[in-house]
Amino acid sequence: MRSIGDPCDRLREAIVSGEFQPNERLVEADLSVRFGAGRTAIRAALTVLDQEGLIVREPNRGARVRLISAREALEIEHVRNALERLLARCAALEAGSDDVAELRAIVAAMTERLRESDTLGYMQLNAQLHRRIWKISDNQVAIKMLNTLKSQSIRFQYGTILRPGRPKQSLREHEEIVAAIAAHDPDACDAAMAQHLGHVLETLQWAIDAQARQRPWSALREPALGARS
Amino acid sequence: MRSIGDPCDRLREAIVSGEFQPNERLVEADLSVRFGAGRTAIRAALTVLDQEGLIVREPNRGARVRLISAREALEIEHVRNALERLLARCAALEAGSDDVAELRAIVAAMTERLRESDTLGYMQLNAQLHRRIWKISDNQVAIKMLNTLKSQSIRFQYGTILRPGRPKQSLREHEEIVAAIAAHDPDACDAAMAQHLGHVLETLQWAIDAQARQRPWSALREPALGARS
DNA sequence: GTCGCTAGTATTGTCGACAATCTTCGCCAG
DNA sequence: CTGGCGAAGATTGTCGACAATACTAGCGAC
Numbered sequence: 017m018r019s020i021g022d023p024c025d026r027l028r029e030a031i032v033s034g035e036f037q038p039n040e041r042l043v044e045a046d047l048s049v050r051f052g053a054g055r056t057a058i059r060a061a062l063t064v065l066d067q068e069g070l071i072v073r074e075p076n077r078g079a080r081v082r083l084i085s086a087r088e089a090l091e092i093e094h095v096r097n098a099l100e101r102l103l104a105r106c107a108a109l110e111a112g113s114d115d116v117a118e119l120r121a122i123v124a125a126m127t128e129r130l131r132e133s134d135t136l137g138y139m140q141l142n143a144q145l146h147r148r149i150w151k152i153s154d155n156q157v158a159i160k161m162l163n164t165l166k167s168q169s170i171r172f173q174y175g176t177i178l179r180p181g182r183p184k185q186s187l188r189e190h191e192e193i194v195a196a197i198a199a200h201d202p203d204a205c206d207a208a209m210a211q212h213l214g215h216v217l218e219t220l221q222w223a224i225d226a227q228a229r230q231r232p233w234s235a236l237r238e239p240a241l242g243a244r245s
Numbered sequence: 246m247r248s249i250g251d252p253c254d255r256l257r258e259a260i261v262s263g264e265f266q267p268n269e270r271l272v273e274a275d276l277s278v279r280f281g282a283g284r285t286a287i288r289a290a291l292t293v294l295d296q297e298g299l300i301v302r303e304p305n306r307g308a309r310v311r312l313i314s315a316r317e318a319l320e321i322e323h324v325r326n327a328l329e330r331l332l333a334r335c336a337a338l339e340a341g342s343d344d345v346a347e348l349r350a351i352v353a354a355m356t357e358r359l360r361e362s363d364t365l366g367y368m369q370l371n372a373q374l375h376r377r378i379w380k381i382s383d384n385q386v387a388i389k390m391l392n393t394l395k396s397q398s399i400r401f402q403y404g405t406i407l408r409p410g411r412p413k414q415s416l417r418e419h420e421e422i423v424a425a426i427a428a429h430d431p432d433a434c435d436a437a438m439a440q441h442l443g444h445v446l447e448t449l450q451w452a453i454d455a456q457a458r459q460r461p462w463s464a465l466r467e468p469a470l471g472a473r474s
Numbered sequence: 475g476t477c478g479c480t481a482g483t484a485t486t487g488t489c490g491a492c493a494a495t496c497t498t499c500g501c502c503a504g
Numbered sequence: 505c506t507g508g509c510g511a512a513g514a515t516t517g518t519c520g521a522c523a524a525t526a527c528t529a530g531c532g533a534c
Contacts, residue, residue: 056518063289067296076486076525091386098331102323157320161390285488305495305516
């Protein structure tokens, strides 16, 4: 028994954490010994990760980690934008006083992390705040979609906090969103979330451009299609 | 060889077309002979349909057709609303003159079908128009999501056209959307699509209420959990 | 040296068999 | 008659073996 958890979750985790490079081949037999699971289980895991868009499978040629292009990262962010606005609107309608209290607590913690320049902690609380809003909105369909989107685009999210002055602005935007939820004003909440995610989108575009500027040869440095290890 | 096509597509088709009732058990061996495929292929098909939300699988207890609740149908429609607005906005920005011509042709055909009271043909063209807009927007991520949403909620869509006076209003709304795309006005297009889908949402709510009013015992008439054939 | 062919290797796809689990039915005590 | 108990049947989950396919390396012709 080589540790716990079903192979699907463990493989997903390994991919989103960057343990496997994009375009890296995923050989069923190797994964089988790595996770201590039969090839049948690995195969099932591969079909669900294929559905989730984390890998691509070609018939008779196996699976490899899917490389998300900058173009697709923007598409994903647009979709996330639309869904988060919807959920923010619902949250403003459905939030109870205890929900609002918890949101305010998270914002307070974010303020603290920002004051301490704890960027990683800030990002975690950021994600937590958004998830809390999702939970309030209680739209399971949208939540599931947002979760799969998150795992697809995680590779691009690391760059977005590095923009100068961005964290402070981000905090203000989150404060506005929470205020709109507290006021049970769906239109204001929608607008605040739209403005926030619009800035995230700009920042993502900026990060992509910066990356392209810094190493325009990146296409050549990506692991080649036939990469072995 | 009992006909063609991979078992996953055929099973999905059988489910959305109502060939299998909600909550009906899907026995792997039966499906295997029905589709002339090995149990392995059926098993793979079941995992992807599970991911798509068309069936539910309980460990060691097999798969059954998923029953979409009215609540969930509304959630789905809200999400569709958000995504279609996004795509309409993109379409207004990206549409070429040939795209606009095709959209206008579809609307003309819809007008004709409506004049002939060909409801089925109208609905097909309606779907075609929306798909054409998706294609113009060219956001593959959102398109894939909308496709899976469509197959989930298809059962509820039959009732939405039966509302008195709805088809005429629907046609007007589509004309507005196409006009906004032709004018390359994303804000107007977003607004027009929002208004259209808002009405669809109202109509869906109306259909659900009507159904509940007409047979509030429906929960008892659904195929029981242990239904055999 | 380069191209093409062939044999060998690596990997995926599929099948059948068996184990594990759940469900049903009959039996019996109360 | 009702409810618990146990065996038989039905169904899913997993494994190993083998077939089908793609990739690689080596050889020979030009």
